[in-house]
Amino acid sequence: MTYRVSIFIELQEGVLDIQGKAVERSLAGMGHDALRSVKVGKYIQVWVETGSAEDARKEAERMCDDLLVNSVIEQFRIEVEGE
Amino acid sequence: MTYRVSIFIELQEGVLDIQGKAVERSLAGMGHDALRSVKVGKYIQVWVETGSAEDARKEAERMCDDLLVNSVIEQFRIEVEGE
Incomplete structure (x- = not known):
């Protein structure tokens, strides 16, 4: 089954959000x-096409680790549709 | 009260998502x-500091219209914490 997984990435607390400050101003x-x-x-x-929502989440977590998230300055949250 | 409002912005259907394609590849x-x-x-x-969650949502919608969203190619969804 194909699952839609939403990944929300934001800067960690304490990391200066220059873009946020610009928008704020x-x-x-x-x-x-x-x-x-x-x-x-x-x-x-x-x-992602996986056998279960749990596998879809794991797959998305691997994508975050591999490419999507810079864990030095960012943090993320995942939501799997239908989980 | 201060409400945290999350705004999710994505390209409309049919608009080429070049960044998405690059990540996909x-x-x-x-x-x-x-x-x-x-x-x-x-x-x-x-x-946002407003009297109610409903007002917080309206305020965020105005921000989307004013600056955050390009309604020609983008669409958005709003979630108000505690609503």
Whole structure:
């Protein structure tokens, strides 16, 4: 079965989010006074053909380790559709 | 109260996802045979101080319209923590 796996990647706490700061400043300049903070990350969806949702998650975790996530500065969370 | 709002931005169907294709090819080259497709998008978290979760959502929607989302080629989904 083909599973859709969503991977949410963000910078770890304590790592300066320059892109987030830039967006924050732009939005504040546009009058978004309710805004307190912004964090910019990546949203990667992968479709994998595996025997179970659990295997789909493991496969996605391997992709994160191999390529998608820089574990020195980033952290990630995975959601498998139908799990 | 300060609400954390997660915004998931992806390319609309039919728009060529060059970044996704590049990641797909790299992962396939690394032996990820279960992989069928990849889509790369943005994961933006904003913290907003509003009176209700509903207001937080509306505020985030305005930010998407004003700056975060290019509605010609992108689509988005919003999740408000505690809603």
